[in-house]
Amino acid sequence: MDSYEVAVIPGDGIGVEVVDAGLSVVERAAADAGFEVETTRFDWGTEHYLDRGEMMPDDGLDRLRGFDNIFLGAVGHPEVPDHVTLHGLLLPIRKGFDQYVCKRPNVLFEGIDSPLRGYGPGDIDFVVYRENTEGEYASVGGREHRGFDHETAVQSALFTRRGTERIVRAAFRAAAEREGHLTSITKSNAQAHSMVFWDDIVAEVSTEFPSVDVERLLVDAAAMDLIRRPHEFDVVVASNLFGDILTDIGAQITGSMGLAPSGNVHPGDANPSMFEPVHGSAPDIVGDGVANPLATVLSWSMLLDDLGETAAGDALWSAVVDQLAEESAPRTPDIGGTAGTEDVVADLRSRL
Amino acid sequence: MDSYEVAVIPGDGIGVEVVDAGLSVVERAAADAGFEVETTRFDWGTEHYLDRGEMMPDDGLDRLRGFDNIFLGAVGHPEVPDHVTLHGLLLPIRKGFDQYVCKRPNVLFEGIDSPLRGYGPGDIDFVVYRENTEGEYASVGGREHRGFDHETAVQSALFTRRGTERIVRAAFRAAAEREGHLTSITKSNAQAHSMVFWDDIVAEVSTEFPSVDVERLLVDAAAMDLIRRPHEFDVVVASNLFGDILTDIGAQITGSMGLAPSGNVHPGDANPSMFEPVHGSAPDIVGDGVANPLATVLSWSMLLDDLGETAAGDALWSAVVDQLAEESAPRTPDIGGTAGTEDVVADLRSRL
């Protein structure tokens, strides 16, 4: 029997709740498909930080390196600034394992209301390929003359040819396999150094994919167009920051952050990829037992696909789709129900 | 009779159409209120550039300097890259006259449908104070090793204490005069140099405004929340880029880019301020006579308010509000009508 080793980092807040809940569903799907997922749990996160002054141990990356993939719950804690927690755990893994493709599907499922008038099931279905290792998230910059009138902070976005080409190429490849339509997001009218460079790379790489038609859209216009005409998007490629903003809009217009999965993918076998629900630690509902586990299950579906276990990945995805489509099925409060996390996963298991 | 000198730069595309149309309304409002607006027209823009290789003459800023205020139509042309046109005309004026407050009201008017389910007239009413002279739009950065594998582009965002304090203070002042609620937008979890600095300044300035309550929101969450709960926003303060993105979302959720006015304000008398509709040059509808002039008229309303002519400013604003509220009044196609630009302004004049 095939067996995969997956590192599981529940992290903070509802991350722990959805990860625990999700595991029982994943194990069932794996058993059904005839393979095993062996998970090793790492209790890293902000509790660990408050205890020991570090979000993960110094050799954290080394300890994760041998795994086939990583599953992360959420990072973030009301008592510790985000730039400490995120720079201590989430971002170092994305960068340290060169997970340069952040893949985020946005689908309006049957049974879910979009906040946008006139949009129903099936009307929204696009995927964002977000650059995940550099750009506006580079740790480049500084702050000088603290407290003086001439105090100045600089935050530098860094775009390399290698870093840009590979995410753009990954997005083109995805577009060629989907509807053949790629939207590249920039802000070239105001950021003439980085974004004109991005545009140039998109133009270069486009010659390799004659079947894909490319639309260039400024990030402000894109934010508008995701509200005005989301049905026209297929694959979107964007920098780290722009991808971050647009995928949150994508989650919102498809009904809930509680449904948005993501993969931080390092294509190839050199490093593990990491999958995580997009929603974050949601301190306001911790302990209430109502965290929505669906983004977690969908993220596991992406993880299994990535391992080549597409039948099991599909089974998880379909279980979620079926559950949402059935009016009487349990759902959590964020998507209009009254059920708890456990009810939802129990129902999912019964659908496998 | 008081008289004001206003420099008018129609610019490109429908900029020319809406500026011409708007002037007749403004002149009527001024006459009613007993003052005069003397306009001087500058035919700068992309046609000028295609003719002479420059968007405006070298001494452009000097020629504008003596005016009480500036009105701009739009900048942007399908045949010339945006970073050329914008860096040649719009951005140098914003920066050259230190117009550090970009003020953008977002109001859902009666008679206008929001694309958001459940939102009706009066439900959305907030104003964005966007930093307008530095931040992510700083001309700092470069691109090296062109065409080589190690090619790299850097785009540096620059935040100064002076630049940050003054926009934050302006926003607090506005919040104190409105509902007392200020939302500060950052991305401190990923941009630890610039945005933690921004947070610190907000915390400092907040001590001067004990009556204002401050909410800190990450830009990705803010993009979501403008779709999820736009009614809860009052005053939003944001950096140049974040303000750009969020105001476009604001325009979209309040029904149309064709209704969004803006002011690039230099508080004080040292320099003129510049007012402009947000919509841009819209090459696709140039010459059709259907450009929506309402954002222009609302921007003039803001310009007149800025000159202290608030009665005339209010009259313009009310004329637009009344027109939109009346079902049988003419409206342009972007907001669901079939009328042309001229019909709309003729109707507006008749309401003054």
Ligand SMILES: CC(C)[C@H](C(=O)O)[C@@H](O)C(=O)O
């Ligand atoms: C938590 C934060 C650093 C992160 C990001 O900005 O990448 C999150 O918003 C996301 O989208 O995964």
Ligand SMILES: CC(C)[C@H](C(=O)O)[C@@H](O)C(=O)O
């Ligand atoms: C045209 C462009 C440079 C400009 C900006 O980004 O500021 C526009 O989008 C705006 O919002 O006024």
